[in-house]
Amino acid sequence: MTDDLRYVYAVCRPLDAPLHADLTGVGGAPPRQLAHDGLVAVVGPVPERDFGREQLHARLEDLDWLAATARAHQSVVAALATVTCPLPLRLGTVFRDDSGVRAMLQDESDRLRRILDRIDGQVEWGVKVWLGAESAAEAAAPQPSGAPESGRDYLRRRRAGNAAREQSAARAEAFARQLHEDLSRYAADARLHPPQSGPLTDAGSGRNVLNSAYLVPRARSEEFLELVGRAEGTLPGLQVEVTGPWAAYSFTDDPEAS
């Protein structure tokens, strides 16, 4: 076991209670706390055969392995988030041994403390707005059924279809901007992420017009969710999706850097 590397999930302030005994992380190994000078790194042993430098690069190409590792990483961070406000590390932060982790806590101490201060007492909520592929355009301009009667009819229908789609896209974007503004005012901090696209998103969920994250005091989460809930259903064809509460993944940049 001494050959194992150390995978670091998160850094947090000292915990009042031990980690749940049943909790497992990457590779099925239980994480533990490694304290140094008022900070705690939550670490787990991982085998060199998966996480050595060359091996890791090969492993990352394996979608199933990557998905399992990402879920394991998130499950440890999520468990921590129920008892504290952890600062999550990016997937695959690995050290050779405990002293390497301690050295990191020492070297990065100031930055880690600044971010931990910012996220103290806060959780992250993700909000996405989807413009339904068909429903929005249909709601704006019902398509006549049957084949077009002529070339002119075809062009007219095509123009009408395009105009309806553009209109609903413009309305969706205005809605998303307004929602983001409203939620940002309520939240302690907010981040806009690039819209999600591609195969990993739900098939048929339409076009992602807003993908954002909000840092919200845990105690005010309920009000925040009510605010989101009120926005839902105000425009036909638009779906508002909330995910969370997450650990503050999106708010780990250094407050002093900007």
Next chain:
Amino acid sequence: MTTASRMPSSSLGAPQGGANLADILERVLDKGIVIAGDIKINLLDIELLTIKLRLVVASVERAKEMGIDWWEDDPALSSGARRTELARENEELRRRVEELEQGTRVDGGALGPGTGEERGKKADRRGERERDG
């Protein structure tokens, strides 16, 4: 979380258990604090990886989608049009992969300080030092 249970399950996305893989990957691969570990993944490699994943999985998924023609009535959005769109997107992604691969070769591809190689060597030295001491 009591707050969570108030939301309809469809919009909650069940973050703790069966959370959407896209949401999880977005956060653990792309967010979270970057700290230079002893075994460091090059950030550029991650970007390359997510693009590659999109390419591989996209072709499978899109092929499936093509069996279901959403806009059968609309010639402007026929599967032919989308096939062109898919080809264009794949072309663009391939070009990006090439760019990134070239970047990796030319300048080591490091976004942060030092290249993966340098970090690796430094890490090895540190590891040795600590084993000696």
